[in-house]
Amino acid sequence: MKFNQIPIMKNPLKTREDVMEAVKQLCLPLVDFYSNGKSLLDVGRTSAISRNQVIQMEGFSRPLWGLVPFWKGGGDCPALEDVYVEGIRNGTNPDHEEYWGTITDVDQRMVEMAALSLGLMLVPDKLWHPLTDQEKQNLYLWLNQINEKKPVDNNWLFFRVMVNTAFDTLGLPYDQILQEKTLTRLEEFYLGVGWFSDGNTPQVDYYIPFGFYFYGLIYAEVMKDKDPERSKRFKDRAKVFAKSFIYWFSEDGSSIPFGRSLTYRFAQGSFWSACAFADLEVYSWGVMKGIILRHLRWWLSKPIYHSDGTLSIGYAYPNLIMAEKYNAPGSPYWALKIFLLLALDENHPLWAAEEEPLPKLEHTKGLLHPNMIISRDGDHVYALTSGQYALFEPAHTAEKYAKFAYSTAFGFSVPKSNYDLIQGAFDSMLVFSEENMYYRGRRKCEEVMMEDGAIFSRWKPWSNVEVNTWLIPLEGWHVRIHKIQTERSLTTAEGGFAIAREKEISLHNFHQELVDADGIATHCPWGLSGIINLFGERSSSLVLADPNTNVLHSSTSFIPTLHGNISPGTHLYATAVTGHSDSNRGKFLWEHKPKLVLRKDNLVIVTHENKEVYEIKGILSDSTV
Numbered sequence: 001m002k003f004n005q006i007p008i009m010k011n012p013l014k015t016r017e018d019v020m021e022a023v024k025q026l027c028l029p030l031v032d033f034y035s036n037g038k039s040l041l042d043v044g045r046t047s048a049i050s051r052n053q054v055i056q057m058e059g060f061s062r063p064l065w066g067l068v069p070f071w072k073g074g075g076d077c078p079a080l081e082d083v084y085v086e087g088i089r090n091g092t093n094p095d096h097e098e099y100w101g102t103i104t105d106v107d108q109r110m111v112e113m114a115a116l117s118l119g120l121m122l123v124p125d126k127l128w129h130p131l132t133d134q135e136k137q138n139l140y141l142w143l144n145q146i147n148e149k150k151p152v153d154n155n156w157l158f159f160r161v162m163v164n165t166a167f168d169t170l171g172l173p174y175d176q177i178l179q180e181k182t183l184t185r186l187e188e189f190y191l192g193v194g195w196f197s198d199g200n201t202p203q204v205d206y207y208i209p210f211g212f213y214f215y216g217l218i219y220a221e222v223m224k225d226k227d228p229e230r231s232k233r234f235k236d237r238a239k240v241f242a243k244s245f246i247y248w249f250s251e252d253g254s255s256i257p258f259g260r261s262l263t264y265r266f267a268q269g270s271f272w273s274a275c276a277f278a279d280l281e282v283y284s285w286g287v288m289k290g291i292i293l294r295h296l297r298w299w300l301s302k303p304i305y306h307s308d309g310t311l312s313i314g315y316a317y318p319n320l321i322m323a324e325k326y327n328a329p330g331s332p333y334w335a336l337k338i339f340l341l342l343a344l345d346e347n348h349p350l351w352a353a354e355e356e357p358l359p360k361l362e363h364t365k366g367l368l369h370p371n372m373i374i375s376r377d378g379d380h381v382y383a384l385t386s387g388q389y390a391l392f393e394p395a396h397t398a399e400k401y402a403k404f405a406y407s408t409a410f411g412f413s414v415p416k417s418n419y420d421l422i423q424g425a426f427d428s429m430l431v432f433s434e435e436n437m438y439y440r441g442r443r444k445c446e447e448v449m450m451e452d453g454a455i456f457s458r459w460k461p462w463s464n465v466e467v468n469t470w471l472i473p474l475e476g477w478h479v480r481i482h483k484i485q486t487e488r489s490l491t492t493a494e495g496g497f498a499i500a501r502e503k504e505i506s507l508h509n510f511h512q513e514l515v516d517a518d519g520i521a522t523h524c525p526w527g528l529s530g531i532i533n534l535f536g537e538r539s540s541s542l543v544l545a546d547p548n549t550n551v552l553h554s555s556t557s558f559i560p561t562l563h564g565n566i567s568p569g570t571h572l573y574a575t576a577v578t579g580h581s582d583s584n585r586g587k588f589l590w591e592h593k594p595k596l597v598l599r600k601d602n603l604v605i606v607t608h609e610n611k612e613v614y615e616i617k618g619i620l621s622d623s624t625v
Helices: 016-033 052-061 064-072 078-091 108-122 133-147 157-170 176-187 208-222 228-248 262-277 285-300 331-343 397-401 583-590
Strands: 190-192 364-367 372-377 380-385 405-407 430-434 437-440 445-451 454-462 465-473 477-486 490-495 512-516 519-524 527-535 539-545 557-566 569-580 595-599 602-606 612-616
Touching: 016 064, 016 078, 016 285, 016 331, 052 078, 052 108, 064 078, 064 108, 064 331, 078 133, 108 133, 108 157, 108 208, 133 157, 157 176, 157 208, 176 208, 176 228, 208 228, 208 262, 208 331, 228 262, 228 364, 228 372, 228 380, 262 285, 262 331, 285 331, 372 454, 372 465, 380 465, 380 569, 430 454, 430 465, 465 612, 490 569, 512 527, 512 539, 519 539, 519 557, 519 583, 527 557, 527 583, 527 595, 557 569, 569 583
Parallel strands: none
Antiparallel strands: 364 372, 372 380, 380 405, 430 437, 430 490, 445 454, 454 465, 465 477, 477 569, 490 557, 512 519, 519 527, 527 569, 539 557, 595 602, 602 612
């Protein structure tokens, strides 16, 4: 089947009926991949860290994130109902060859228990009542294992909460003391201003909205009468969080690609569905409806499918390079969490509301706990960030958390290797090498501060090389200042945004190279990306990075790049970066560049209109700069 013939890519996604149909369109292609006993789903040939049977159990579980609210909302798909009743019967039967098995501590099957638990909460008539008494006991005993084993001390604790909440709704016994202890521990991760940390790690990413708040709001709604105080806290915090999280979204429906687990794709928008499920009008129903539907339209129009209509591992196209070690063939179906809003009654005010655009948002917004400054210029939204780091080291940690900028229009790139600039695809990074091979960039920050509309970080690519970096947003641009103290002779390269070399099959070369005395840009019908050297001795070029390195586009990428050489001592670099998906807007920005003014020992950033926007005092005091 050709991509443009996959039914869901023609779904207008305007009405409740369209969204209901989308669940069927995503799940029906799976029918031929269930095992004989229906308890396992073998939907691909790639592997993950889990054993094969666990991988296939995950594949069975994850479509329930869409199917459960679909059934709750009155959706009819008998073929899949029969699959899941039979699959649950056999998967929880210790005497069946497809039994899901005895779990251990930190077991992937804990994750998958959450979707089954949602089914027991919302549609017991579909997944619980059809079972015999013995089959119900088997399911109960299999799920109850999560109360006997240790989950990861982070968002995984919610999987235990989900299981026990399901038990509570069915009147089944569970360890209430353990449930209270688990909920108390989850609340200890609260940072303030709506944000949580995902365990003992400085990263703050999509696991907060599609982990902490998604499950927390399900709990808050289901248990609002039995645990009213905690339910109210979850909802109150979600209201506060929404005021920050909305800045991650563009008017075109996309959101900032950032962090790990990007193959969960439109789960990025599941927070808004969870708010609706909890009857939490964090913005008007029309605004919330617009965010969700535009997000779905953006995602489901992308080539994220295999030719048989099943979801692929990747981001905006199939791509294993950026995948995590736990991303199995069925993992992408976590994206179906966004369909929780289908559990709402058809008369809910969200469905009656007309789609509204995003509310008026600040052009530049600082978010304290994620250490981000988010800028928006039309549909282009990007985050300047410092200090994020995942202690457990997911794949490409530096690229997913420590780049200078993450963009809805240009994404970010992950390397095939760090041997050279072409395979490294070092967009939005300053990297160093000895003898032009094996590049190192920012990975973990020694110090981070965000104040006066800028983010400062201190980081060390080697123990005897220290870099102080300031990131400063301007209208349509951002400026990076780097003060480098090195005991090594090094080659440097600094990249701007990565822009696709081509967007479609064509015999014409649409790329136009724009060369400035101090920088370079590439101009295409689908946008412009450029970089300017404001201070320091550097040359410029367009690096043609390898295909499949950028998360948004599979083609080779042009990365406008500045190149330099430094000897032992102290050096200062200043860089201005621009980019826009609107070609005309990009050209205008390129023609109106910011500049620097040196005032005694201070460095002043000035817009093209001669407006002073930021000053770094004393940075020129070192005589070697």
